[in-house]
Amino acid sequence: MIDFELSPEEKTTIEAAHKFAEEFMRPISRYYDEHEHEEPEEFIQKSMGLRSQGGVFGLGVAAALRVEEYCWGDAGLMLAMPGPGLGGAAVFASGTREQIERFLKRYGEDKPCWGAMAMTEPHCGSDTAAINTTAVREDNEWVINGEKIFVTAGKRAMEKSNGLTVVWATVDKTAGRAGMKPFVVEAGTPGVKVEKQEKKLGIRASDTVTLVFDNCRIPFDNILGSPEVRKVDKTDTSGFKKAMATFDATRPIIAAMAIGVARAALDFVKETLEKEGVKIRYGLPRQKLTALERDVMEMESQYKAAKMLMLRAVWMMSQFQPNNLESSMAKVKAGLAATRITQKAVEILGPLGYSRKYLVEKWMRDAKINDIFEGTGQINMLVVARRILDFTREQLK
Amino acid sequence: MISFSPTEEQQMIVNMVKQFATDEMRKVYRECDENGEIPQKVIETAWGLGLVSSCIPESYGGAGGERSVLTGVLIAEELAWGDLSMAMHVLCPSLFVLPILEMGTEQQKKKYLPLFCGAKFTAATAALVEPKFNFDPNALSTTASKNGDSYVLNGEKCFVPLAAESEAILVYAAEDGQTQGFIVDKGTPGLEIKEREKNMGIKALATYELALKDCRVPRENRLGGDKGCDFNRLLNCSRVALAAMAVGVAKASYEYARDYAKTRVAFGEPIASRQAIAFMLAETAIEIDATRLMVWEAAWMLDKKMEATREASLVKFYADDMVMTATDRGVQILGGHGYVREHPVELWFRNGRGFATFDGMAMV
Structure with missing residues (x-):
């Protein structure tokens, strides 16, 4: 009704x-x-x-x-x-039950904690499929390299709390959009650095930062969704x-x-x-x-x-x-x-x-x-x- | 609990009306617009659906269904999608029936409601709009003055649908500055029904100008008797009905232009592949949905008997602009083809323009 x-x-x-x-x-x-x-x-x-x-x-x-x-x-x-933010929403939407538990539990604890999502890169915004950040599998880990800009709450998530950022990276550049995957990078992971904090027109209390990933290693099961790339058909x-x-x-x-x-x-x-x-x-x-x-x-x-x-x-x-x-x-x-x-x-x-x-x-x-x-x-x-x-x-x- | 899903029963009614609009109205609407007439068969089929009589209580011979403004706006949108002239025609008796049902005295209900429970379409109407540019329903020029056991009506009305064939007309007039309704039976001395009007749009709907010259009606013909009527509520029920109809007209135009843009090829691809066209359509789709939801909210408030003047006025205001933009774009997307009468978009454009002027010409 x-x-x-x-x-x-x-x-x-x-x-x-x-x-x-x-x-x-x-x-x-x-x-x-x-x-x-x-x-x-x-x-x-x-x-x-x-x-x-x-x-x-x-x-x-x-x-x-x-x-x-x-x-x-x-x-x-x-x-x-404080809260899981967009990163948390991504985990919630495409994570497994185990991942949801492992990543989102911290938001129920007593210390303030933030979550962020990193998609935009210096050379691409709306054209998300053009991202250059890569994730390469090495044994039981993913190695992430690249630069993300305009990450909302990135500083609070990665420096000021035990938060996390969901980073979009490509596992296979030749596969186009099919190669794009979201990865969870937790605060304190070596190889991720918060750089430049933007000065903005408005919403100034919100932190907006650049995140640089330099051989940042994360566990294999920090990938959200399937690691498979369907290469057979690029349009899939x-x-x-x-x-x-x-x-x-x-x-x-x-x-x-x-x-x-x-x-x-x-x-x-x-x-x-x-x-x-x-x-x-x-x-x-x-x-x-x-x-x-x-x-x-x-x-x-x-x-x-x-x-x-x-x-x-x-x-x-x-x-x-x-x-x-x-x-x-x-x-x-x-x-x-x-x-x-x-x-x-x-x-x-x-x-x-x-x-x-x-x-x-x-x-x-x-x-x-x-x-x-x-x-x-x-x-x-x-x-x-x-x-x-x-x-x-x-x-x- | 917030919900945007109609009840099963409402969905059934909507499907039925949509079917009627597709099978009957959409087959003849161009012809009707050209020759100014609606086939009796279409009117009778619509009447058979019980859109007017279903909410009349069994004690007056009706079906005893629930009176719902929300169900009404769902119906009004579908009918107007079929054709605005026909929608206004088939719902016209509601302009008379609903005020009596909601606010009439027992005597008024007993006398008039059974007339609309028969098998054949029975016309009745209401006269609100006046032929002047700054018409205001709350400051009418038509007056009603009490004189002994009767009221004397004086003034002029226009845009009165089906006036010539109506059994009775609910005339709105200012009584000491307040708008009240007065039932004027067919043939009452002093009531002059003038020639049929010629309008830019809604050409298949027969509308008339009226002159009331010392038109005398008995005291018991005042809507609601001594208590009078809650005119503001009636106006709000009319505003949401018209806004729902505007959504229906806009949707008709939008769908046609969308389908056309997908098949019309220019520079080697469908024109819909160009953002200039695609964005016009996307924006129209968004505005149609937004207006529809605003209509629902105002209608829901009216069903809850809440004061809804703000919501009903805002959505009427919004819908008047929306339907104009939407139907203008319908013509624009078809270009020269939109300007010729082989395509229907020019008809919807003419009908769309009317909404800013229409007041009290439909009610749910």
């Missing part, structure tokens, strides 16, 4: 997440935006207390809605919260596709992040207008609305549209339904909507929007990342287009 009612438990955890965002994120939001590489130690400790409420991460409806609340608080700080990329299914699980969560930032801006605009005595007259015919009312209604409906698509994608996942198309739809829409809504908020609020005295300008900078990471808006649009047309990558480039 079509239903939009949250269960009492869901409501409670979402309210708790909102309260946390309000009390512990908003007050330090500006500080960690302006002190980019400083560690929010106290905040991290406080976030550890959240695990009793279902944790920071997760892949269900309630988890996505909690992410929305945290990002309403601060998207950068949300990404600094079912293994690759299966591994990429991780993104079907994480894209709606990224969408939820965008939606949280968008709502922060939207709420601020509405509160400011209300204080000034400007009421949005819903239900008035459009030719009678003021331009301002139209703008706010446009922002609000964009927010709703994005949220509905996000909810559907996470709901499908929770029902174990394939959601490749729907999660890409959600990601495209949320990235665009958040970008537009926050930009419009700065415009509407004028000097209040542009001034660093308030957070609106920060939200606009934070929001932009949602249109870029985990697949740019364009790449996700391409995924959607191929799916609706039933076209292969050769038919639609």
